[in-house]
Amino acid sequence: MHRTELSLAQLRSSQPLSERASNRSRSPQSEKFQQFMAEGWSKVGSQQDTSPLPVAEYLPARHAAITRHYPGTVLVVPAGTYKTSTADEAYPFRPHSAFVWLTGMGGTFDPDSAIVFYPQPDGSHQAVLYFEPAAGRDSEEFYADSRYGEFWVGARPSTEQIATLTGLTVHPLSALADELQAVVEKPVRVLRGVDADIEALLGTAASEEDREEDRTFEVLLNTARMWKDEWEVSEIRKAVDLTHSCMEEVVRVLPQLPNHPRGERLAEVAFDSFARLHGNGNAFDTIAAAGANATTMHYGENSAPVAADDLLLIDAGAQRESLYGGDITRTFPVSGRFSAVQRRVYDAVVGANEAAFAAAAVPGCLYREVHDAAVRFLAEQLAEWGVLPCSVEEAVSREGQQMRRWMPHGTGHHLGLDTHDCALAPRDVYLDMPLEPGMVFTIEPGLYFRSDDELVPAELRGIGVRVEDDVLVTESGVVRLSADIPRSADAVEAWIQQVQAR
Secondary structure, three states: OOOOOOOHHHHOOOOOHHHHHHHHOOOOOOHHHHHHHOOOOOOOOOOOOOOOOHHHHHHHHHHHHHHOOOOOOEEEEEOOOOOEEEOOEEOOOOOOHHHHHHHOOOOOOOOOOEEEEEEOOOOOEEEEEEEOOOOOOOOOHHHHOOOOOHHHHOOOOOHHHHHHHHOOEEEEHHHHHHHHHOOOOOOEEEOOOOOHHHHHHOOOOOOHHHHHHHHHHHHHHHHHHHOOOHHHHHHHHHHHHHHHHHHHHHHHHHHHHHHOOOHHHHHHHHHHHHHHHHOOEEOOOOEEEEHHHHHOOOOOOOOOOOOOOOEEEEEEOEEOOOOOEOOEEEEEEOOOOOOHHHHHHHHHHHHHHHHHHHHHOOOOOEHHHHHHHHHHHHHHHHHHOOOOOOOHHHHHOOOOOHHHHOOOOOOOOEOOOOOOOOOOOOHHHHOOOEOOOOOEEEEOOEEEEOOOOOOOOHHHOOEEEEOEEEEEEEOOEEEEOOOOOOOOHHHHHHHHHHHHHO
16 A cells, blocks of 8 residues: 655644644635525524523622622633644533532533623622624634534524523623723732633733732632532532432442443443433543452442452442532442441441531531541441551551551542532631531541452452442531432342342
8 A cells, every 4th residue: 555755844834733623624715605604594593591590599699709809809710611632622611610600601602701700889890701602694603613603513592691591791702802901900810720812811921929819719719619509509419319310220230240341331331321311421430340449449440340249339420410410429239238248348337427427417517527537437447356456546646547548538528510629728618617507518438458458357358338428517407418328238238129129
């Protein structure tokens, strides 16, 4: 077969790299074609729903939680833009969580959007959402623009429709540059690292002091989401309920796993496909770990065979279209019954889960104390089994921490738009803050005895168990949002039997 020999001179083309992806096809450029494409379309109404979003009424309070810290300052929060995977292929777009929280938007129409808060004479701020609206069918964008064109990405809503959906003032994206220039003399804070083009509109490179202030702005945008409003709690509840249904699909296929060369993958697909069919998909990549694979914290291969006497650890969460998700872990006996040693480990983990929940229910409980309660319970169990090489006090102390050999991770994290929500919050606001109404977090203790761990009895080696629930703090106490998902060993065995008998 003949092969053309390339020269470096050929590759040193004057065509910019950014334009070369278009070389794979030829776009029609003639005026006749543009005129032809602008004609013959029926006048149909937009298919976009124009009723106000339920979240719209909660946006003013969210805005106030941010703007009150910045009187007289312009605040810029971009949605973000497409990120290239390879060549001209982009990853699926997901707007920045701060943008979603401030606008209620979280769909595929958001790339390159931004919300800007302009300071007003009375000390308040005017929120303006900038959005790329639908182009007319007489424009080249309609048929030739793969970023916004209706032929490529579907019909886009108008600025008027977005205004109705969100209750916000909405301007076309094309107005953003001029309107930012009009307030260039005012102090500006921007969420950096999200959209370089929008940062460029702000002018000269930021000083180190400005960047530090912008970092504080980013931390505020992240930390303010720690207290969920009623609408957010409702969305998380629905995501947890959907996660429950997805877990049932995993239970349903358990008997098939040992007969499949990629049994873990079969469990993963059972969860993921149901989440996609009945929601927005997964809140994060599912962990489906059988046997000794469950002792790897962030196992992600999900491709190993499964033995009939294995435990299967599923750490997964379904996501709503609002982008709020659940995060639940259950550990199932593939056979439908725990062995005696598996049950002993499993019961210890459930006990730690209950101990953490009980600690959270104590008024004034600090977030870190939830973890402390779970780890202490597990240390006491390991001491009873003769596994702990020291006292319980030493094993859980900062100086000792031997328990981290078998429980290496934290017992939970805040949950919301991000699976590890509010992760930028300072230590004194996250770990050292008393639990307050509106906080949603996970409780997920585990025990992990690696196959090569010679400090534990042989019968424990290769067993990994995690049991994770989602918890809401209310005015009257803590509520286990995932209470309906069976958790005790007896309840899990009964659940498996019930689901597989249907």
